[in-house]
Amino acid sequence: MISGYIIPSLPLLLVAGTSVVVMLAVAVRRSHSVAFGITLVGLAASFCATFFVPVRQLGILLTIDRYSLFFIGLIAAAAMAVAVLAHGYFAEREGNKEEFYILLLVATLGAMVLACSSHFVSLFLGLEVLSIGLYSLIGYLRERALPVEAGIKYLVLAASSSAFLLFGIALVYADLGTMNFSRIAQMATTGANLHYALLLPGVVLILTGIGFKLALAPFHMWTPDIYQGAPAPVTAFVATISKGGMFALLLRYFSQSRLDLFSPVLVVFSIIAIASMFAGNLLALFENNVKRILAYSSIAHMGYVLVALEVGGQAGAGAVIFYLVAYFIMTLGAFAVVTVLSPRERDADLIDDYRGLFWRRPWLALGFTAMLLSLAGIPLTVGFFGKFYIIAAGAASGAWALLLILVITSTIGLFYYLRVVVALFQKQTATEATAPTRPRTAPAATLILVLLTLVLVWLGVFPSPLLRIIQTAIHTLL
Amino acid sequence: MILLWLIVVLIGGGILAWVVARAAPLLSRWISVVAILLDLALTLYLAVRNLNTGPWLAQTDWDWIPQFGIHFHLAMDGLSLLLVILTLFIGLLAVFVSWREITAAVGFYHFNILCILAGILGVFFSLDLFLFYFSWELMLVPMYFLILMWGREHRARAAIKFFLFTQISGLLMLIAILALYIAHYRVTGIYTFEYAELLGTPLSPLASMCIMLGFFAAFAVKLPVFPFHTWLPDACAEASTGTNMILAGLLATTAGYGMIRFLFPLFPDATRTFAPIAMILAVIGILYGAFLALSQTNLMRLLAYASISHLGFVLLGIFASNALSVQGAVMTMIAHGISTGALFLVAGLLEARTGSRELNSMSGLWDTVPRLSGAGLFFALASLGLPGMGDFIGEFLVLLGTFRGHLIFAVIAACGVLAATFYALRFVQRAFHGSNVRQLHLPDLAMREGFVLGIMIVALLWLGFYPQPVFHTFAHAANHLPALWR
Numbered sequence: 001m002i003s004g005y006i007i008p009s010l011p012l013l014l015v016a017g018t019s020v021v022v023m024l025a026v027a028v029r030r031s032h033s034v035a036f037g038i039t040l041v042g043l044a045a046s047f048c049a050t051f052f053v054p055v056r057q058l059g060i061l062l063t064i065d066r067y068s069l070f071f072i073g074l075i076a077a078a079a080m081a082v083a084v085l086a087h088g089y090f091a092e093r094e095g096n097k098e099e100f101y102i103l104l105l106v107a108t109l110g111a112m113v114l115a116c117s118s119h120f121v122s123l124f125l126g127l128e129v130l131s132i133g134l135y136s137l138i139g140y141l142r143e144r145a146l147p148v149e150a151g152i153k154y155l156v157l158a159a160s161s162s163a164f165l166l167f168g169i170a171l172v173y174a175d176l177g178t179m180n181f182s183r184i185a186q187m188a189t190t191g192a193n194l195h196y197a198l199l200l201p202g203v204v205l206i207l208t209g210i211g212f213k214l215a216l217a218p219f220h221m222w223t224p225d226i227y228q229g230a231p232a233p234v235t236a237f238v239a240t241i242s243k244g245g246m247f248a249l250l251l252r253y254f255s256q257s258r259l260d261l262f263s264p265v266l267v268v269f270s271i272i273a274i275a276s277m278f279a280g281n282l283l284a285l286f287e288n289n290v291k292r293i294l295a296y297s298s299i300a301h302m303g304y305v306l307v308a309l310e311v312g313g314q315a316g317a318g319a320v321i322f323y324l325v326a327y328f329i330m331t332l333g334a335f336a337v338v339t340v341l342s343p344r345e346r347d348a349d350l351i352d353d354y355r356g357l358f359w360r361r362p363w364l365a366l367g368f369t370a371m372l373l374s375l376a377g378i379p380l381t382v383g384f385f386g387k388f389y390i391i392a393a394g395a396a397s398g399a400w401a402l403l404l405i406l407v408i409t410s411t412i413g414l415f416y417y418l419r420v421v422v423a424l425f426q427k428q429t430a431t432e433a434t435a436p437t438r439p440r441t442a443p444a445a446t447l448i449l450v451l452l453t454l455v456l457v458w459l460g461v462f463p464s465p466l467l468r469i470i471q472t473a474i475h476t477l478l
Numbered sequence: 479m480i481l482l483w484l485i486v487v488l489i490g491g492g493i494l495a496w497v498v499a500r501a502a503p504l505l506s507r508w509i510s511v512v513a514i515l516l517d518l519a520l521t522l523y524l525a526v527r528n529l530n531t532g533p534w535l536a537q538t539d540w541d542w543i544p545q546f547g548i549h550f551h552l553a554m555d556g557l558s559l560l561l562v563i564l565t566l567f568i569g570l571l572a573v574f575v576s577w578r579e580i581t582a583a584v585g586f587y588h589f590n591i592l593c594i595l596a597g598i599l600g601v602f603f604s605l606d607l608f609l610f611y612f613s614w615e616l617m618l619v620p621m622y623f624l625i626l627m628w629g630r631e632h633r634a635r636a637a638i639k640f641f642l643f644t645q646i647s648g649l650l651m652l653i654a655i656l657a658l659y660i661a662h663y664r665v666t667g668i669y670t671f672e673y674a675e676l677l678g679t680p681l682s683p684l685a686s687m688c689i690m691l692g693f694f695a696a697f698a699v700k701l702p703v704f705p706f707h708t709w710l711p712d713a714c715a716e717a718s719t720g721t722n723m724i725l726a727g728l729l730a731t732t733a734g735y736g737m738i739r740f741l742f743p744l745f746p747d748a749t750r751t752f753a754p755i756a757m758i759l760a761v762i763g764i765l766y767g768a769f770l771a772l773s774q775t776n777l778m779r780l781l782a783y784a785s786i787s788h789l790g791f792v793l794l795g796i797f798a799s800n801a802l803s804v805q806g807a808v809m810t811m812i813a814h815g816i817s818t819g820a821l822f823l824v825a826g827l828l829e830a831r832t833g834s835r836e837l838n839s840m841s842g843l844w845d846t847v848p849r850l851s852g853a854g855l856f857f858a859l860a861s862l863g864l865p866g867m868g869d870f871i872g873e874f875l876v877l878l879g880t881f882r883g884h885l886i887f888a889v890i891a892a893c894g895v896l897a898a899t900f901y902a903l904r905f906v907q908r909a910f911h912g913s914n915v916r917q918l919h920l921p922d923l924a925m926r927e928g929f930v931l932g933i934m935i936v937a938l939l940w941l942g943f944y945p946q947p948v949f950h951t952f953a954h955a956a957n958h959l960p961a962l963w964r
Contacts, residue, residue: 378615379611379612379615395653395660396663407649411642414641418622418637419638425626462543464543464545467545
């Protein structure tokens with residue numbers, strides 16, 4: 001029993017256990033640093049555990065394989081970064097801080113469950129655990145208007161998208177009589193007694209639910225408001241962990257259920273990918289709010305990843321995972337800068353807050369520039385290699401139309417990243433006096449930013465080791 | 479190995495120059511000078527030692543990203559050697575020019591200059607197409623910062639325009655490179671970006687044409703070829719002098735190099751089919767550039783359009799594809815790099831003295847700055863193709879080569895030479911002749927400025943009177959470049 005079930009699920013259990021420990025610690029004595037410390041240790045333990053635990057199928061619900069362990073590790077690492085950012089951020093804000101870490105751990109657990117679920121039930125379970133954590137995380141600063149508004153918006157929309165998802169699952173189940181991903185593929189390939197009238201709407205409704213979580217167009221409407229309203233570290237969480245976990249699930253669902261065998265589904269994917277790339281990149285052009293720009297940019301990035309997903313096969317899956325890692329690094333880095341710069345009373349989300357930053361805090365500005373250039377896909381950064389990988393995978397399968405759209409839209413995208421970069425390097429003028437100056441430096445968040453920048457450049461120049469790890473991860477998937 | 483050192487010295491020097499700048503800006507300038515001189519010395523050493531040993535003077539080949547068959551493969555032949563020397567030469571002058579002009583963020587400026595030079599060297603050395611694209615894009619970001627941070631009033635717009643133009647064309651080239659890579663895999667079952675192995679990949683005419691156009695797009699924007707040229711005048715009008723020397727003088731050579739190294743050898747048939755269109759664009763560029771140069775009042779803009787006109791000859795020479803015309807194109811690239819660089823330098827010195835880039839605000843400067851004006855006249859004459867200077871040799875050979883197979887293009891292009899006389903002399907007359915209306919009393923050339931201009935005069939005269947070393951070095955490389963000419 002112990003070696004059979006508990007050891008393989010250790011990465012999940014450690015996170016779940018940590019949340020209980022933090023809760024107990026809070027009950028004994030409130031201390032921000034203690035709660036933060038326990039969280040960090042728990043997440044680090046979970047991260048380390050992914051290297052040691054054996055791979056195993058846990059019942060029918062959860063699959064612990066190299067693939068899910070890779071994503072659990074990635075999510076744990078990102079959650080640590082978010083926790084560090086949050087520590088400095090909430091330390092100087094009002095209200096109780098300790099519960100934040102409990103919610104963070106619970107939501108992280110949900111994302112991890114998504115990463116290893118191979119069954120619709122565990123999908124729904126993971127999704128709800130993640131969402132419920134997120135509702136309260138987004139509205140955590142409950143004295144302030146914007147976070148509360150964002151939290152309620154997210155609650156309403158996420159609940160309705162869950163309903164779509166459930167209905168889709170019900171339809172698929174009604175047709176096939178199974179909720180297991182690989183069983184679906186078996187039924188589909190044998191083709192016995194399939195009612196496409198039930199199955200296809202079911203699949204599409206499921207995609208709607210997933211698309212909402214990933215903020216793919218046309219299910220993206222919530223994104224800019226939530227990004228803007230949520231506290232900066234929580235936004236980082238929504239942008240990375242929540243989407244990463246969901247994409248891990250989508251990739252598994254897509255490859256194990258062999259969705260590529262259903263050509264209408266592929267058409268739907270293409271439309272969603274194209275719409276996301278255009279919507280994200282075009283809408284960002286009109287924004288002056290950095291958090292909203294990053295929100296739209298994330299829509300576009302999910303579109304790029306979807307192109308790779310649709311390509312499928314070894315190359316496509318590899319490109320998806322590599323790009324997600326790249327996306328985690330650059331998004332966390334960008335929000336680390338936002339967090340460091342945010343004054344007590346609001347988040348630093350206007351472009352004006354960043355004007356002339358290079359002349360005030362050159363290293364911070366250069367770190368942010370690196371993140372933005374990576375988002376734009378410029379060489380020497382991990383974002384470049386990620387984009388290269390996607391284009392290579394697309395070229396191998398001859399998806400020229402999608403690639404051309406990717407190229408065009410990402411050039412449009414370049415424009416708004418450069419706008420922020422231009423602001424960063426603008427010479428200081430009268431705005432100098434009005435720009436928020438923060439005498440206090442945030443050493444921990446700065447450390448995270450430095451680490452992320454180093455990893456960004458390192459993986460941009462030497463992606464080989466990561467590629468090797470990814471190859472073993474997708475080996476079990478396909 | 480030595481090729482890697484050439485790049486490492488530049489980047490290392492750039493980082494060092496950046497680090498020390500806060501404490502000692504002057505030291506940062508000297509570090510840049512030393513790094514470039516060191517590179518120049520290494521290159522010349524290579525040239526002297528290995529010039530006649532084989533197709534490659536030096537080579538370095540390592541696995542980089544084995545999962546994709548990507549190698550870190552650097553190599554230098556005669557063509558790269560010539561252009562590398564030009565690059566380091568112009569780079570050195572760009573550092574000298576900025577001695578007084580650049581006072582803000584000195585370290586970051588030199589870091590960017592050295593990084594661009596490293597990127598350009600990477601382009602000239604790469605024999606792996608991924609590495610080539612990587613270096614190609616690497617030139618972009620530092621150049622963007624140079625325009626953005628040390629430019630004039632509308633610099634942000636110019637910088638973004640430059641970035642967008644080059645980026646979208648670069649991405650098209652990336653897709654073309656990948657298409658070639660996949661096509662090669664389908665035939666041989668091997669994933670590789672290696673230049674030597676991709677040569678002679680069998681392609682259908684349509685595929686070959688599409689892939690070739692992807693490459694051409696990137697080179698056309700960078701050269702720049704009409705109608706993709708609009709970023710250059712905008713960028714030149716806003717950027718600082720040293721940046722302009724690199725922008726107009728060096729970035730164009732990377733495009734010309736790419737055409738000679740990749741376009742003809744990789745896609746011989748498609749390139750020949752496309753040649754008439756390219757040549758039409760070339761002659762349009764020659765005339766259009768000259769025509770617009772005639773009506774400019776901003777000196778930097780004038781020079782940018784003149785540069786477009788001259789670079790039309792490079793395009794014409796390469797696509798006329800015979801031994802004379804291609805040699806002429808290489809010569810034009812080198813001579814244009816120096817003469818246009820020098821003209822931008824003169825314009826920068828005039829701006830530093832009169833405080834303006836407008837031709838209208840200058841008049842009769844010969845009275846007050848005779849030596850500077852004399853230098854300006856010299857480079858204007860070089861640029862209009864006076865015999866005895868490098869530009870003449872290059873453009874003459876291009877015309878001669880084009881004349882053999884494409885009479886009509888040669889005739890039209892020759893009109894462009896004529897037009898060059900007009901805009902070059904107009905510049906001289908407006909700026910230096912006439913009466914000194916504003917009663918300006920300006921300092922003439924300082925020692926350092928005179929020294930820099932003197933070197934450039936010597937270089938141009940040397941190229942004009944004794945061009946044989948250039949032809950000899952290039953011929954050595956051309957023998958190993960397949961399909962460059964019939």
